[in-house]
Amino acid sequence: MADSKTILKNTKLSVTASREQILALFLVANGALSQSDIEQKLEAGFDRVTVYRTLHTFVEKGIIHQIPTTDNNVLYALCIDECADGHHHDDHVHFLCNTCHITTCLPDVTVPKVSLPAGFKPQTKQMIVEGVCGKCEGLSVACK
Amino acid sequence: MADSKTILKNTKLSVTASREQILALFLVANGALSQSDIEQKLEAGFDRVTVYRTLHTFVEKGIIHQIPTTDNNVLYALCIDECADGHHHDDHVHFLCNTCHITTCLPDVTVPKVSLPAGFKPQTKQMIVEGVCGKCEGLSVACK
């Protein structure tokens, strides 16, 4: 995947320090990040408001998407390639580890189809699995 | 299903006006409610703090459960019978209608199994389908 600068240019967003750094966090993170995660990880002290606005912009442009959570902690994660052009195809499962409390994207696990009662027209679907991730199981399997 | 008073007694919670009324809302609602939904629907003006505390108590006792949402609006819904004894078996799909913005439980649609990468141990899973519900489709199919 491209670096943050390239992604920003492709999305026709001006390249600024905060956008580059925040996007870089996601590229490294390979999991979901919350507003406060991001604030903590940013070495440069960007204003909290800037982080909010940057995240909103990224969601709007389809660079990241929001992940549903049970608590009221909004999580964001990188959209996979197909998202970037505007169509949101983030139909993959998200995994929340109850040990390390990290939410990981499982891009290889797609959300299965379900048959709904008559009259219901599905458009998008999300799935969150909670449990223990590979890393926390003590296995050498990467949490990728 | 029992009335609110019975449920409270079965759960060994003292029966108070706020608990009865809030629980009654859920019994009628047949869908998910947010903190603000509840505040608005309560005819008696209970303190906001009381609503918060009541919801926390209900979740703790397994009367209701939290539903993950994409926005940061926490939703609560009645647990089906199996939940009431402490085991949370709310493994059914939730449906969020993009037209009427009501989240409905689909107790008959269970969340399908998915196979996770090696090392991941699933414990619980949630699934949210967004689309248009039966009512909003103009069909005579009830949104049950």
Next chain:
DNA sequence: GTAACTGCAAAATATTTGCATCCTT
């Protein structure tokens, strides 16, 4: 009567908005 619940006040936290300044293109 006692333990638990409620309401009020206030603190802590989270999010949004307006505006002047600065930076990207």
Next chain:
DNA sequence: AAGGATGCAAATATTTTGCAGTTAC
């Protein structure tokens, strides 16, 4: 140079906590 992005201040919203008074059992 112009438009957009940032930082600061402040407004708004949300959630939590402490405590005194009230209620359920």
